Amino acid sequence: MKVLVTGGAGFIGSHTVDRLVLEGHEVIVVDNLSTGRRRNLNRAARFYKTDIQGWRLERVFRNERPSIIMHLAAQMDVRKSVEDPIFDAQVNVLGMLNVLQQAVKHGARKVIFSSSGGAIYGEQEVFPASETHVMQPLSPYGLSKLCGEQYLSYYQRVGGIQVVNLRYANVYGPRQDPYGEAGVVAIFIQKLLNNEQAIINGNGRQTRDFVFVDDVVEANLAVMGQDTQGTYNVGTGTETSINDLFRILVEQVGSKCKELHGPAKKGEQARSVIDPTKLRQELSWEPRVELSDGLKRTVCYFREGMG
Numbered sequence: 001m002k003v004l005v006t007g008g009a010g011f012i013g014s015h016t017v018d019r020l021v022l023e024g025h026e027v028i029v030v031d032n033l034s035t036g037r038r039r040n041l042n043r044a045a046r047f048y049k050t051d052i053q054g055w056r057l058e059r060v061f062r063n064e065r066p067s068i069i070m071h072l073a074a075q076m077d078v079r080k081s082v083e084d085p086i087f088d089a090q091v092n093v094l095g096m097l098n099v100l101q102q103a104v105k106h107g108a109r110k111v112i113f114s115s116s117g118g119a120i121y122g123e124q125e126v127f128p129a130s131e132t133h134v135m136q137p138l139s140p141y142g143l144s145k146l147c148g149e150q151y152l153s154y155y156q157r158v159g160g161i162q163v164v165n166l167r168y169a170n171v172y173g174p175r176q177d178p179y180g181e182a183g184v185v186a187i188f189i190q191k192l193l194n195n196e197q198a199i200i201n202g203n204g205r206q207t208r209d210f211v212f213v214d215d216v217v218e219a220n221l222a223v224m225g226q227d228t229q230g231t232y233n234v235g236t237g238t239e240t241s242i243n244d245l246f247r248i249l250v251e252q253v254g255s256k257c258k259e260l261h262g263p264a265k266k267g268e269q270a271r272s273v274i275d276p277t278k279l280r281q282e283l284s285w286e287p288r289v290e291l292s293d294g295l296k297r298t299v300c301y302f303r304e305g306m307g
Helices: 011-022 056-064 078-083 085-105 140-159 184-193 213-222 242-253 277-283 291-306
Strands: 002-006 026-031 046-049 068-071 110-116 162-168 170-172 199-201 210-212 230-234 260-262
Touching (some): 002 011, 056 085, 078 085, 085 110, 085 140, 110 140, 140 162, 162 213, 170 184, 170 213, 170 291, 184 242, 184 291, 199 242, 210 213, 210 291, 213 230
Parallel strands (some): 068 110, 199 260
């Protein structure tokens, strides 16, 4: 099957591309390399260095005519979205609209969208949150993901294209950028390995649902089937506080870094944990990598990269 992956040189995208290639699919990667890295690119995939907002995207679709689009390209930083909501919307709304227009125009069968379970629900009323939980985002990033889901629903109705929304929890793992995408796991590990002081935002009691990138890739592939449509949470259903995450990483790295707190950040939720029951029941997907093991594998990746 021919699959186009936007953001395929990025963190989650490159892992997804590797797995698609391994499964024997024909893979096309679109990435402007603003946060993605050439070193992440799989040589078996055809690569187009272009922006999802640009006119050149039509040429890619016209040349390749993919059956499935995995749309992972995004502005992914919650804090950056608060600082510059216009840029966030340009990438996450207008860029996505360009992808959808081309997908419908050139006969794609399905679009799989990387949404956000971590940001789309806002301050939760139920823990963990199911897909039916009220959506009240606290950041422009969460709003742009919600807007993307609504546009997908529209194109599904009027364009006849199949749609899957995957609401990721907080994804972590090898290749996560400690600078660009600003994942807290990557930031902490990089600081600790460099013997630098890591700063915990706020009181550190805020919780997140950390899901390993390999499990997310499994979810991405699981929803490719002909009959699969709808919205699915991709998480573990388990809360971990930022304080606990820091302590685990300090122990695994063997660091003597002390726990130091800084100001809380705007747009960040107090608690975030999502319920993956629907994905488990309908597609037999399970998060298989325990947090301690996933963190060890991520620490090892960063350590090897530095040495």
